[in-house]
Amino acid sequence: MPSDLVHLYMRIDHLPQIWCPGCGNGVIMHDVAVAIDELIHDEENSINREDIVIVSGIGCSSRAAGYLDFNSIHTTHGRAIAFASGIKMANPKLHVIVLTGDGDCSAIGGNHLIHAARRNLGLTVICFNNDIYGMTGGQYSPTTPNGDRATTAPYGNVDRPFDIANLATGAGASFSARGDVYHARETIDIIKQAIRHKGFSLVDVYSICPTYYGRKNKKGDAVEMLNWQKENLIPTARYYSMSEEDRVGKKIIGILSFNDYPEYTEEYAKIIASCRKARKK
Amino acid sequence: MAKTVLMQGNEAAVEGALAAGMRFFAGYPITPSTEIAEACALRLPQEGGKFIQMEDELASIAAVLGASAAGMKAMTATSGPGFSLMQENIGYGAMAEIPCVIIDVQRAGPSTGLPTSPSQGDYMQAKWGTHGDHPVIALSPATVLECYTLIVRAFNLAEKYRTPVIFLMDEIVGHMREGIELPDPNRLIINHRKMSFHDGANKQCYYVPEGKYVPAMKPFGQGERYNITGLAHDESGFPVNSSEIAGKLITRLLDKVEKNVDDITRVEEYAMDDAETAVVCFGGTTRAVMDAVLAARADGKKVGMFRPITVWPFPEKQLLARLPQLKRILMVEHNHGQMLLEVQRTVGGTLPVDFLGRVDGTVISPSDILAKLNETEGQSHAE
Amino acid sequence: MIGRKKLVIEEAWCKGCGICAAFCPKNVLEIRKEKVTVKDEEECVFCGLCELRCPDYAIYLVNMEE
Numbered sequence: 001m002p003s004d005l006v007h008l009y010m011r012i013d014h015l016p017q018i019w020c021p022g023c024g025n026g027v028i029m030h031d032v033a034v035a036i037d038e039l040i041h042d043e044e045n046s047i048n049r050e051d052i053v054i055v056s057g058i059g060c061s062s063r064a065a066g067y068l069d070f071n072s073i074h075t076t077h078g079r080a081i082a083f084a085s086g087i088k089m090a091n092p093k094l095h096v097i098v099l100t101g102d103g104d105c106s107a108i109g110g111n112h113l114i115h116a117a118r119r120n121l122g123l124t125v126i127c128f129n130n131d132i133y134g135m136t137g138g139q140y141s142p143t144t145p146n147g148d149r150a151t152t153a154p155y156g157n158v159d160r161p162f163d164i165a166n167l168a169t170g171a172g173a174s175f176s177a178r179g180d181v182y183h184a185r186e187t188i189d190i191i192k193q194a195i196r197h198k199g200f201s202l203v204d205v206y207s208i209c210p211t212y213y214g215r216k217n218k219k220g221d222a223v224e225m226l227n228w229q230k231e232n233l234i235p236t237a238r239y240y241s242m243s244e245e246d247r248v249g250k251k252i253i254g255i256l257s258f259n260d261y262p263e264y265t266e267e268y269a270k271i272i273a274s275c276r277k278a279r280k281k
Numbered sequence: 282m283a284k285t286v287l288m289q290g291n292e293a294a295v296e297g298a299l300a301a302g303m304r305f306f307a308g309y310p311i312t313p314s315t316e317i318a319e320a321c322a323l324r325l326p327q328e329g330g331k332f333i334q335m336e337d338e339l340a341s342i343a344a345v346l347g348a349s350a351a352g353m354k355a356m357t358a359t360s361g362p363g364f365s366l367m368q369e370n371i372g373y374g375a376m377a378e379i380p381c382v383i384i385d386v387q388r389a390g391p392s393t394g395l396p397t398s399p400s401q402g403d404y405m406q407a408k409w410g411t412h413g414d415h416p417v418i419a420l421s422p423a424t425v426l427e428c429y430t431l432i433v434r435a436f437n438l439a440e441k442y443r444t445p446v447i448f449l450m451d452e453i454v455g456h457m458r459e460g461i462e463l464p465d466p467n468r469l470i471i472n473h474r475k476m477s478f479h480d481g482a483n484k485q486c487y488y489v490p491e492g493k494y495v496p497a498m499k500p501f502g503q504g505e506r507y508n509i510t511g512l513a514h515d516e517s518g519f520p521v522n523s524s525e526i527a528g529k530l531i532t533r534l535l536d537k538v539e540k541n542v543d544d545i546t547r548v549e550e551y552a553m554d555d556a557e558t559a560v561v562c563f564g565g566t567t568r569a570v571m572d573a574v575l576a577a578r579a580d581g582k583k584v585g586m587f588r589p590i591t592v593w594p595f596p597e598k599q600l601l602a603r604l605p606q607l608k609r610i611l612m613v614e615h616n617h618g619q620m621l622l623e624v625q626r627t628v629g630g631t632l633p634v635d636f637l638g639r640v641d642g643t644v645i646s647p648s649d650i651l652a653k654l655n656e657t658e659g660q661s662h663a664e
Numbered sequence: 665m666i667g668r669k670k671l672v673i674e675e676a677w678c679k680g681c682g683i684c685a686a687f688c689p690k691n692v693l694e695i696r697k698e699k700v701t702v703k704d705e706e707e708c709v710f711c712g713l714c715e716l717r718c719p720d721y722a723i724y725l726v727n728m729e730e
Contacts, residue, residue: 002674003715003724011508014519015677016720022681026719034716053501055347066508066519071501073350074510074520075343076373082340086347086355089331090305091502094351112343115336182687184716210681223686226717230687268331275326 009033011069018063022222024181024207025128029064031184031205032099032126035191036070047195052095055084057109060135061101061128061207068099078108081116084123092122092265095195102129102143106162110142113164113202114171120199121264126191127164130207138212149216168202169257175201177255181208182229190255198263206233206253283462290428290454291316291358293461294384295324297429298356300466301436302473303382304330305355307344309337309363312396313452314386317358338363342370346379350509352476352500354436356448358384361403362393364410371445372411373511375534378487378496380439380474382432384448386455387564389642398642399452401564404619407447408593414531416538418545419447419593423567425459431590437472438545442537443495449592451615453565453644474498478505485516494537538594546596549588550603552578556585557608558654561600561624563589566613566645573650584654595623609633611657613650616640633657668728669710675699678722684714693723 002012010033019025039047052070056062058077065072075083080098088096098105105113105127116123132150133139140150142162149156169176175197179187187205194201208214208225219225236254239247288296295317306321308314318334325332331348335341341357348355359367364385374381387403389395403410407419418438422431432448439446475497478484486507487496496516499505512520513527521527538545549567552574553559562570570586577584587603589596609632612621621636628634635657639645671692680698690707693700693714700723702708715724 001672002677002721003672003726006721006724010721011519016679016722019719021679022683023719026721027717030716030718030721050504050506051502053351066510069506071506072508073347073377073501074508074512075346076369076511079339079343079370082335082343083347083350085333085335085340086305086307086344086349087351087501088347089307089333089344090348090351090353090355091500094502111336112340115340181717184713188716222681222683222719226683226687268326268333272326272329272331276329279327 005033005037009037009069010067014067017067019060020211022208022210023060024130024209025060025064027181027184028126028128028187028205028207029067031179031188031191032064032097033068035188035195038188039192039195047095051093052097053087054097054099055080055087056099057101057104059101059104059133060130061099062104064099064128078104079112080104081109081112081123081125085116085121088121088123089265089268092269096123097195098123098125100125100127102127102131102164103133103141106142106164106167113168117168117171117173117200117202119264120172120174120261122198123200124194124197125202126194127202127204128207129164129204130209130213132209132213134209134212138216165202165204165256173202173257174199174259174261175255176257177203178206178251178253179203180206180229180233180253182226183233183235183253186235186253193255199261283465285460285462287458287460288425289316289456289458290422290425290450291386291456292320293425293428294432294448294450295320296463297432298382298436299324299328300429300469301433302354302471303356303436304328305345305348305353306330306357307333307335307341307348307355308357308359309335309341311360311363313388313455314358314360314384316455317384317386338366339370342367342383345381346370346374349379349381350501352503354380354440356382356384358386360386360388361390364403364406368410372413372415374445375411375415376511377509378443379445380443381445382435382439382448383445384450387449387451389640395642397452399565399615399644400640400642401451401566401615402619402640403449404592404614404616407449414535416442416444416534417447417593418442418444418538418591419449420590421449421564421592422454423564423588424454425457426461428454429461429463433469433471437470440472440474441495442541443474444537447593449564451565476500486518487514488516489533494533494540542594542598545591546594546599547590548596548599549590551586551588553585553587553603555583557583557606558611559585559587559603559607560611560613560650561587561620562613563592563620566615569645569647570613570650572647573654576647576651577654582654589620592620595620595627597623597627600624600627604628604631607632609635609657611635611637611653613637613645615645669725670728671702671705671708671710672724672726673700673702674722677720679720681719683717683719684723687717688714
């Protein structure tokens with residue numbers, strides 16, 4: 001018997017999930033469920049469960065769509081954000097949440113990520129970022145750090161990595177944030193704000209892959225990898241109070257950029273309204 | 282009397298789609314289909330619908346499938362290079378049973394090819410472009426008016442069988458301008474997919490009653506929670522590793538079209554009653570064939586035209602019915618011999634099948650066809 | 665005793681990754697034979713961090729009130 005929350009928001013028949021021991025994806029999926037639960041039970045401004053659509057692409061992360069008990073669509077590799085764009089356009093009242101991975105959303109789907117961000121289409125993209133292609137057995141991804149090992153980088157990765165949160169900001173996302181597995185409570189709060197946000201929101205959540213990335217790069221087991229997150233990922237308030245010196249080697253987590261640029265489907269609704277008005281005359 | 286309007290095939294397709302209830306278009310500019318996107322951008326918001334120009338064709342077809350899953354009749358339009366990019370998700374639409382219409386205004390390929398020149402080189406791609414065994418319905422209009430009327434049928438079939446339908450146009454039809462009388466939209470027959478689950482089996486989203494082929498699903502956001510996937514799945518919509526269930530699913534998907542082939546296939550026959558030679562053609566090649574048939578008839582020759590309107594599945598039953606009266610067939614198409622293969626397969630060596638094709642981006646003229654008819658006539662006499 | 669809560673373990677779902685035990689602020693949990701066990705329930709403050717960080721939903725708190 002799992003917890004009430006898991007019972008309520010996950011498809012119990014399909015659990016336990018297929019992810020490896022210590023994989024961070026299970027924690028992030030739980031964060032999403034907790035965030036949605038808290039929004040549904042928000043007394044002042046609750047959201048409707050039936051209005052939530054979970055969209056995923058292909059990869060370890062994308063299995064989450066099948067586990068979460070909402071309207072869910074498990075699409076093709078890289079195209080989750082594009083499918084989600086059509087869903088949101090067709091029915092703007094829906095909360096369309098894309099669960100994707102670093103490869104899915106920044107390699108094969110990178111073009112859709114930057115253009116959805118540029119349009120400020122009201123989707124929430126949650127990237128389960130584990131620095132590796134897990135489902136195919138440990139190839140380097142666009143977020144694998146330079147010099148790190150992967151099955152396709154046996155001599156070390158020559159590529160430079162993307163910072164997905166900054167990439168989204170650069171592309172015009174009106175909400176961009178970073179979370180991680182260790183700081184689960186902080187990440188839940190970030191996800192809640194991302195779902196509440198009207199325009200395009202992205203949360204780059206640092207996952208851990210002890211099985212492939214961790215083992216290939218001697219990062220230790222899940223506990224050691226989470227210890228790294230605990231020591232080196234610093235919530236915004238503390239990060240900003242730190243000296244330049246102390247920030248070396250650390251990364252900031254929290255909401256990194258935010259603005260209230262008009263949301264795409266709302267702007268399109270204005271066009272429809274003006275066309276209809278012109279026709280009536 | 283209906284008003285006559287001067288219209289291009291591309292524009293007529295948009296008006297027909299709107300009449301069929303299309304309210305979402307996602308696309309990417311590409312010659313010679315761009316006027317479709319332009320007309321949708323202009324017309325959709327007037328009808329309360331939505332247009333979005335996506336970043337590429339991969340995104341366009343994905344957005345169309347997403348919009349359809351959320352309950353809107355949706356379409357995209359492209360040409361060869363973009364059609365190639367869309368293939369993976371056309372297969373997704375077939376597997377997940379999401380209705381939509383994909384217009385391919387064919388141009389000369391391969392690759393970037395001859396962007397403004399006519400071709401029918403995507404005929405086989407329309408059937409075999411995406412990987413795996415999957416159902417395909419493709420319709421091909423021959424006139425501007427038919428761009429309007431036939432796309433209504435394309436949407437009807439997509440909704441009825443819950444599958445992507447390819448609307449296989451070509452540069453000739455897409456860019457041809459004609460004065461046409463648009464039909465009264467109120468007199469059109471419009472199908473909508475069944476928007477609630479079939480009863481039984483706990484209302485599973487992909488449940489199909491015995492003897493039926495098509496599941497009934499509510500769109501997202503209407504109070505039922507279910508899962509859609511491109512993986513082989515069971516009636517609940519969840520992936521399975523059972524070869525039995527996977528085999529049953531794929532067979533049902535194929536059966537949707539195969540068992541309903543009489544409902545789906547349509548042909549146009551012209552002067553076929555006493556014809557001994559059938560000229561087979563489709564789409565933009567039809568006008569030239571019609572002219573050639575008229576000229577051959579004026580010359581006392583028993584020539585007729587056989588035109589598949591449904592080009593996939595190939596209307597083999599209708600062609601087989603004509604075989605006893607025929608002495609030969611001439612296939613005319615703007616490619617290197619693609620529908621030719623279907624004709625040959627259907628005829629099975631019982632008749633000589635000649636071919637006139639073109640891959641240089643120029644148009645096959647009536648005189649080319651007449652010359653070929655005379656040439657093949659000479660050959661058959663020699664036999 | 666703080667609140668009326670109880671720690672529950674769903675042993676079949678535990679993959680033995682050790683995250684819950686390593687980050688338990690009161691050192692209540694340990695991994696034995698690749699499964700989580702409660703070593704010292706008295707010390708538990710029902711903070712719920714184990715539930716939040718368990719990737720497999722194998723450990724959680726329940727309210728005892730009703």
